[in-house]
Amino acid sequence: MNLKHLLFVALLALSWDIHAHEDEANKLHQHDVTIKLQWQHQFQFAGIYAAKEKGFYQQAGLDVDIQAGFTRPYDEVESGNVEFGISGTGIVAEYLKGRPFVALGATFQNSPYVWLVKADSGIYSASDFIGKTLTRQFYADDLTSIFLKQNIDTSKIQFVLPTEKNLDNLIDGHVDGLTAYISNEPFLMAQRQEPYRTISPQDYDIQFYSDILFTSQQYLEQNPTTVEAFRQATYKGWRYAAEHPDEIVDLVLQKYNSQQKSRSHLKYEAEKLLELSLYPTVDFGHMTTHRWQQIADIYRQLGHYDEVGNLDDFLYKNQTANTVQPTWLITTLGVISFIALLSYLLKRHHNVKLTAQIRQQTESMKEELRERKALEATARHESLRLQTLLDNTIDSVITINQSGIIENYNKASVQLFGYQPDEVIGKNITMLMPASYRDQHKLGMARFLSTEETRIIGKPVEVEALHKSGNTFPIELTLSDFKWEQKYLFTGIARDISQQKAEQEALLKAKYEAERANNAKSEFLSSMSHELRTPLNGILGFSQLILSDTEHTLNEKQRHNINQIIHSGKHLLSLINDVLELSEIDSGRIKTSDDHVPIASVFEECQPLLQALAKQQNINIDFQDGTDAVVLADFTKLKQVFITLVSNAIKYNKTGGEVLVSASVQTHNNSLKLTITDTGKGISKDRQAQVFTAFERLGQERHVEGAGIGLSVSKRLIEAMGGQIDFASTEGQGTSFWIELPLSKNAINHIDDIKKADGEQEVSLSQRKTDTEIALPSKQILYIEDNPANIKLIEVFLSRFKHVSLETCETAEAGLEIVNQRKPDLILMDINLPGISGIEAAQKLHDTPEFADIPLIALTAAALEENSHAAQGLFTAYITKPVDFTLLARTLQPYL
Known part of the structure; x- marks a missing residue:
């Protein structure tokens, strides 16, 4: 018999075997069967939907009815009301308790149950649940087994039953963790943009199957062919669902979406659940006896039963395969015989050729072995070299x-x-x-x-x-x-990094101590400012009133002495203001504005004051104000710096000396340079490094008044405005200070609305006295102040206005009660009061429509910028103590 004849005989045998199997398959009869799910329709049961809708059940001779549920259908399958069901791994516990169930296959190789916690909960593992509140769903036995494996005392965990508001309870902190389904609650947390973390059994090497397809032993014995056909068609459906997830998502949306889930939710379910299936690495339906024995032992440790029995009848065996085994055995033996015969003939036919090839391959392998040994030696050398590098x-x-x-x-x-x-x-x-x-x-x-x-x-x-x-x-x-x-x-x-950490902690501690000391200093200065302003208010206030008293005139010596008191008081006030401003800058609370400031307006505003000071010192000032440049700066603070620099040039000059003030545009950096040059003694080189240091007087403590703060404040203000300040000095010849500020891109004068205080017409107290001759309507003024000296001062001041009657009280509460009883024409009020503050009282008046129109003027020692900001919008005017009675008279004029 030649080779062609042998092949022909083999093909006939295989054809006979295939037809025999087709005949066997055709023997299947059409059956109506029902499968009961353990939950409502969702992608969790996608393979069953695919098997039905793609015709896999029909091809297997089955007409399948799919029923949704809320619990595991143990009773329905055992009673025969339904033929098949879906369950968790708890079915093994039911079997070991004596219920006649057979597990046909596992859909998912890992459990979908997890613990869900908030990302900021501080819970990273099962042991972190000790002392916490956790929802427990008793069918998630694989989660419970984690406590068992980790030897965690569950009596130290508060377990509560789940509710419909599980997620709200977790987000609001009523519970610390939820028993969740991996494809459901995590998706809902992400939808609500709530960061979360999951803890799963796989993290602890606990492997539970999920979604077990099962039937009863009785139904299997009576219908083995139907059971095998249903099992094969079901897992064929699951393979199709895994390979066409988007199509099956559409199918669920159209026919099986009783929970009304969105497409994005179903796609999320598909992704997470198919990951648990391990398909295609592991086929759907795969189970092993060893793994079921491990699961059963965990249930025994959880107390579900005393001893794990034999699981041989629990796992499904394909009984229909046994009926066709003899046919397959004969076919297999025939094919083996044929192959053996064919191999023998081929071996004889090619013996010589094969022998030669084997010899050639042997030589090739020997050569390859020699090369491999050389490579291994090189590799050992490189490994030793690498280890040497690592060790060094x-x-x-x-x-x-x-x-x-x-x-x-x-x-x-x-x-x-x-x-x-x-x-x-x-x-x-x-x-x-x-x-x-x-x-x-x-x-x-x-x-x-x-x-x-x-x-x-x-x-x-x-x-x-x-x-x-x-x-x-x-x-x-x-x-x-x-x-x-x-x-x-x-x-x-x-x-x-022990040393670095220690150094870092030391730095942090030093930083904390420095900040604490700085805050304490700022609080002390703020408190001292308030406390010092209150007696200064009495000293300067009564001094001004004495000078302006036309009924009791003073002789020249007395006026000189009073003026000395006022001068000393104003000097003390200036020192307080400088120290306070330095404290504000040090604490980072200083704020500057970006005004468009014509430099000529700064000269114009400051010139009268500075010329008067220069005249007293017999100094000549030359203002070379030929430029029309406009700079970006805080108008008020720039004037403050300018006055400081020119005042110093006057104070530290020689008798009959000169001060030159000039301004020039610097084109290289688009800035304005303002220079103040004096003809004084200059600054010695050994002291020039301390020029901008606070409280440094450069050896002039006995000769010139001051605290040595002005230049330090000026430097910080200029730098806060984006500028620079510096100086040059030659001992015996004089000093030049200069500041540079950025030029405004728009040279239009933006401060036309700035009123020049020195040019306004003031109404003197003596003129006020003559005003009383005019019949003026009577005015009621309420003054809320807790300091008796300040009350007396205002009483004396207002006594000169015959048509004004003054009522005083010491607390804001008493003041509000007076306002309710008799509405005054004007209210003067301190800020720092016992009980509620002046700010709170002003807010109450502002919020009451009946009293919102009463003019409200603050008279306060709270002179910090943050104090005036807090009072903004509540007061008609904000006047700080010590009170300037000229300013107070001008402020009161519209209301008296």
Whole structure:
């Protein structure tokens, strides 16, 4: 018989065998069967929908009715009301209790149940639930088994039943964790933009099956062919669903969406659940007896029964396969015989050729072996070289595999951790971690291996390490990962940062102490400012009143003495203001505005005051104000700096000296340079470094009044406005100070509305006295003040206005009561009052329509900028103590 004849006979035998199997399949009869789900319709049962809608059940001779449910259909299957059901792994417990169930296959190889916690909860592992509140759903036995495996005392955890408001309770903090389904609650948390974290059984190497297809032993015995056909068609449907998820999502939306889920939710379900199936690596329906034995043992430890019995009848065996086995056996033996015969003939026919090829291959393999040995020697040399390099690095380098086992450990690691290489290689990396880090490491490793996502690989992080001695210490750790032969390896580079941490803590402590001291200083200065302004108010106020008293005139000597009192008081007030402003700057509370300021207006505003000061000192000032430049600066603070610099040029000049004030545009940096030059003694070189230092008088303490604050304040104000200040001085010849400020891009004068106070017509107290001759309507004024001296001062001042009657009280509460009883024409009020403050009282009046139109003037020692900001919009005017009675008279004029 030649080769062609042999092939012909073999094909006839195989054709006969195929037809025999087709005849066997055709023997299936049409059956009506029902499957009961354990929950309402969703992608969780996609394979069953696909088997029905794609005709897989029909092709198997089955007409299948799919029923949704809310519980596991144990009773319905056992009673025969339905033929098939879907269950969790709890079915094994039912079987071991004596119920006649057969598990036909597992849809998912891992459990979909997780614990859900908020991302900021501080819960990273099961042990973190101790002392917390957790919802428990008793069918999630795989989650409960985590407590068992971790030896956690569950009596220390408060378990509560789930409710319809589970997510709200978690978000609002009523519970710390939820028992959740991986494709449902996490999606809803993401929808609500609430960061979350999940803890799953897989993190603890607990592998429970899910969605078990099962039937009863009675139905299997009576209908083995139907059971096998239903099982095959169902898992064929699942394979189709896994390979066409978008199509099946559309199918669920059209026919099986009783829960009214969105497309995005169903697609999220598909992604998460198909990950749990492990398909195509593991086929749908796969189960092993060994794994079921492990699951059954966990249920025994949970107390569901006393002893795990035999599971042989629990796992499905294809009984229909036994009926066709003899036919397949005969066919297989025939094919084997045919192949053996064909092999023999081919061997004889090609024996010589094969022998030659084998000889050639042998020589080739020998050559390859020689090359491999050479490569292995090179590799050993490179490995030794690499290890030498690692051992000579200053940082600890440790390599672990994806199970956490240490594979490489260099010499620097010995010094860092105290262990020798033979003590750690082959051990888990957790031995080098404090206990508090170990669960986090395991969970992080599990998540990375399943998702390949991490927040720490490639970035230096600060963690605690554990020395062999048992002491913990801080390290900076940088991790990297790579794959070798389809498995991950991780390399960690660690560096001891104990000294850096200690230095950092020392710096933080010093910073805290400095800030505390600075705040204490600011609070002290603020308090002292208020306390000093109150007596100064009496000193300057009564002095002004004495000078302006036309009924009791003073002789020249008395007027001179009173003027000396006023001069000394104003000097003290100036010192207080300077110290207070310096404190404001130091604390970072100073604010500047970007005004468009014509430099000529600064000269014009300040010139009268400075000329008067120069005249007293016999100094000549030359204002060279030829420029029309406009700068970006805070108008008020620029005037303050200008007055300080020119005043110093006058005070520190020689008798009959000169001060030259000039301005020039600097085109190279688009700025204006304002220069003040004097002809004084100059500043010695050894003192020039302290010019801008606060409270530094440069040896002039006995000769010129001042506190040495003005230049320090000026420098900080100019820099806050984006400018620069500097000086040059030659001892014996004089000093030049200059400031540079950015030019405004728009040269239009934006301060036309600035009123020049020195040019306004003031109404003197003597003129006021003559006003009384005119019949004026009577006015009622309420003064709220708790200081008796201040009350007396205002009483004396207002006594000169015959048509004004004054009523006083010491608290805001009493003042509000007076306003309710008799509405005054004007209210004067202090800010710092016992009880409610003047700010609060002003707000109450402002919010009451009946009293909102009463003019309200603040008379206060609260002179900080933040105080006036707090009062903004509540007062008609804000006047600080000591009171300038000229300003007060001008302020009161419209209302009297």
